[in-house]
Amino acid sequence: xxxxxxxxxxxxxxxxxxxxxxxxxxxxxxxxxxxxxxxxxxxxxxxxxxxxxxxxxxxxxxxxxxxxxxxxxxxx
Amino acid sequence: xxxxxxxxxxxxxxxxxxxxxxxxxxxxxxxxxxxxxxxxxxxxxxxxxxxxxxxxxxxxxxxxxxxxxxxxxxxxxxxxxxxxxxxxxxxxxxxxxxxxxxxxxxxxxxxxxxxxxxxxxxxxxxxxxxxxxxxxxxxxxxxxxxxxxxxxxxxxxxxxxxxxxxxxxxxxxxxxxxxxxxxxxxxxxxxxxxxxxxxxxxxxxxxxxxxxxxxxxxxxxxxxxxxxx
Numbered sequence: 322x323x324x325x326x327x328x329x330x331x332x333x334x335x336x337x338x339x340x341x342x343x344x345x346x347x348x349x350x351x352x353x354x355x356x357x358x359x360x361x362x363x364x365x366x367x368x369x370x371x372x373x374x375x376x377x378x379x380x381x382x383x384x385x386x387x388x389x390x391x392x393x394x395x396x397x
Numbered sequence: 398x399x400x401x402x403x404x405x406x407x408x409x410x411x412x413x414x415x416x417x418x419x420x421x422x423x424x425x426x427x428x429x430x431x432x433x434x435x436x437x438x439x440x441x442x443x444x445x446x447x448x449x450x451x452x453x454x455x456x457x458x459x460x461x462x463x464x465x466x467x468x469x470x471x472x473x474x475x476x477x478x479x480x481x482x483x484x485x486x487x488x489x490x491x492x493x494x495x496x497x498x499x500x501x502x503x504x505x506x507x508x509x510x511x512x513x514x515x516x517x518x519x520x521x522x523x524x525x526x527x528x529x530x531x532x533x534x535x536x537x538x539x540x541x542x543x544x545x546x547x548x549x550x551x552x553x554x555x556x557x558x559x560x561x562x563x564x565x566x567x568x569x570x571x572x573x574x575x576x577x578x579x580x581x582x583x584x585x586x587x588x589x590x591x592x593x594x595x596x597x598x599x600x601x602x603x604x605x606x607x608x609x610x611x612x613x614x615x616x617x618x619x620x621x622x623x624x625x626x
Contacts, residue, residue: 378609382609385575386571
């Protein structure tokens with residue numbers, strides 16, 4: 322079973338897996354930063370949460386790049 | 398997600414057009430135009446309901462621009478506001494039950510699930526910020542000084558002119574596209590119950606992605622027209 326289609330499917334799985342690792346690390350660090358900021362200064366919680374959502378969306382996008390690559394590989 | 402391709406021939410070149418994207422895009426634009434027309438009718442010193450909402454929306458853009466660009470920033474309002482409102486309307490349209498309307502191929506969904514639309518918007522942003530940078534700084538937009546670091550930084554910025562629109566386009570497209578795939582997978586797993594929380598999450602994603610696109614546009618314009626890169 323080493324034809325091109327199954328290799329492409331394997332590559333799709335590997336792509337989305339490693340992409341999710343990076344995005345998970347990124348959102349984890351963003352949450353850590355939010356927790357640090359809120360515990361140090363609870364009055365900035367609302368403003369910090371907006372920046373957290375922005376940063377989380379930006380790092381989540383990296384996983385979605387991997388998702389697009391995986392989907393292109395699945396379409397082979 | 399297949400699109401309804403319409404292929405026509407101009408001077409020996411086959412040009413394909415995604416008809417479903419065009420239809421949903423015009424639907425979103427028509428909605429925005431009608432809302433803008435209604436909310437600017439009968440403006441008064443004591444605002445009515447529609448005027449209050451539109452003034453709050455405009456204040457949101459003013460506040461965001463004021464925090465990210467110093468000096469004369471009101472001239473960027475038309476691009477920034479129309480990008481945000483259009484992307485928001487387009488993303489939220491994906492949650493409407495438009496798929497019940499059957500067309501020949503493809504389906505009526507959010508127009509931002511087509512990479513052609515997001516790439517076109519990203520290229521508009523690229524052209525806009527390069528134009529604004531050249532107008533603000535002239536030749537110094539491309540190269541600050543003829544030292545080694547100056548030339549390296551100029552090369553990096555030319556590289557950024559390709560990577561910035563690419564990441565803008567793929568980010569918006571992939572978020573909406575992944576949402577639709579996720580909803581359809583959830584629909585296959587447990588119909589009618591599992592897609593609901595995911596669709597609620599997609600509404601949040603719609604707002605966040607419109608904000609991200611707008612914020613990045615403002616950041617690019619600000620870094621192009623600001624004093625230091």
